[in-house]
Amino acid sequence: DAGITQSPRHKVTETGTPVTLRCHQTENHRYMYWYRQDPGHGLRLIHYSYGVKDTDKGEVSDGYSVSRSKTEDFLLTLESATSSQTSVYFCAISESRGASGAYNEQFFGPGTRLTVL
Amino acid sequence: SQQGEEDPQALSIQEGENATMNCSYKTSINNLQWYRQNSGRGLVHLILIRSNEREKHSGRLRVTLDTSKKSSSLLITASRAADTASYFCAYQGAQKLVFGQGTRLTINP
Numbered sequence: 001d002a003g004i005t006q007s008p009r010h011k012v013t014e015t016g017t018p019v020t021l022r023c024h025q026t027e028n029h030r031y032m033y034w035y036r037q038d039p040g041h042g043l044r045l046i047h048y049s050y051g052v053k054d055t056d057k058g059e060v061s062d063g064y065s066v067s068r069s070k071t072e073d074f075l076l077t078l079e080s081a082t083s084s085q086t087s088v089y090f091c092a093i094s095e096s097r098g099a100s101g102a103y104n105e106q107f108f109g110p111g112t113r114l115t116v117l
Numbered sequence: 118s119q120q121g122e123e124d125p126q127a128l129s130i131q132e133g134e135n136a137t138m139n140c141s142y143k144t145s146i147n148n149l150q151w152y153r154q155n156s157g158r159g160l161v162h163l164i165l166i167r168s169n170e171r172e173k174h175s176g177r178l179r180v181t182l183d184t185s186k187k188s189s190s191l192l193i194t195a196s197r198a199a200d201t202a203s204y205f206c207a208y209q210g211a212q213k214l215v216f217g218q219g220t221r222l223t224i225n226p
Contacts, residue, residue: 004159033213042205042218043160058213090159105150106207106214108159 003027004109006091012115019078021112023091025071031094032074033106034058034066036087043090049074081116088113123206123217131225136193138220140206141186149182149189149208154219160205163191196224 003026013019023032034046035058045058047066055066063085065077078085092106124139142149148167152160166173166182166189173180179192189208193200201224207214 035216040218043216045213045215048213092160105162105165106160107162110159111157 004091004093004107006089006109006112008112009110010113012117013081014117015082016080019081019114019116021076021089021091021114023074023076023109025074025093027093027107028071029093029095029107030071032068033092033094034064034074034076035090035092036060036085037090037111038087046076046089081114083116086114086116123204123220125220126218127221127223129223129225130196132196132198134196136196136200136222136224138191138204138206138222140189140191140208140217142189142206142208142215142217143187144208146184146208149180149206150214151178151180151189151191152205152207152216154203154205156202163204193222196222198224198226200224 005024007022031050033048035043036046037043044060046060046064047055047058049055049068052068052071067075089112091109094104094106122141128136130136146168148165150165151163153163154160164175164178164180166180168184177194182189203219203221205219206217
């Protein structure tokens, strides 16, 4: 397995509370991603990072913020959790894009199951 | 939504049979990738096919790509119980990978 860990692995929280999920990699890959996975929707990109302090929004970024102060860590924050954010969250990493600009394969972490009551 | 479409959503076959899953997408692509997800785990990359390739093999996996029809298929030959999983295609959209909703494959002993 690629060196990707996510913490916590499970979390139950209440509506309105802040939540931070952490992704840590030991591969020194440039790109890091946060996805959420929900039945009927597959994987949807929340935010991604293309370097330290360089981040951009994905398809479903509302209600989420991210930070990347070090190459190895990518944090996802729910400022005020809502029940609609109950989901399984996956972090992924990939190497720099190839010369043609194509994206390489992504390596996924084990996921965090978040329940917002 | 830019999400790709996968077909079928669920597939159940007997061990030893071949399994075919299809993926359609909506934009021009640079490459298309297939991933497997076992229950409760993260996704694992299986194979990548570039837009200038039509077919690619990896062990018991065969992937085809038809850019004129914006579609791809994944064939798993001689299926095994361990192949039971969900399979996702992912294509490169404008800036990032876009995942399909997946095909749930069950291999019956």
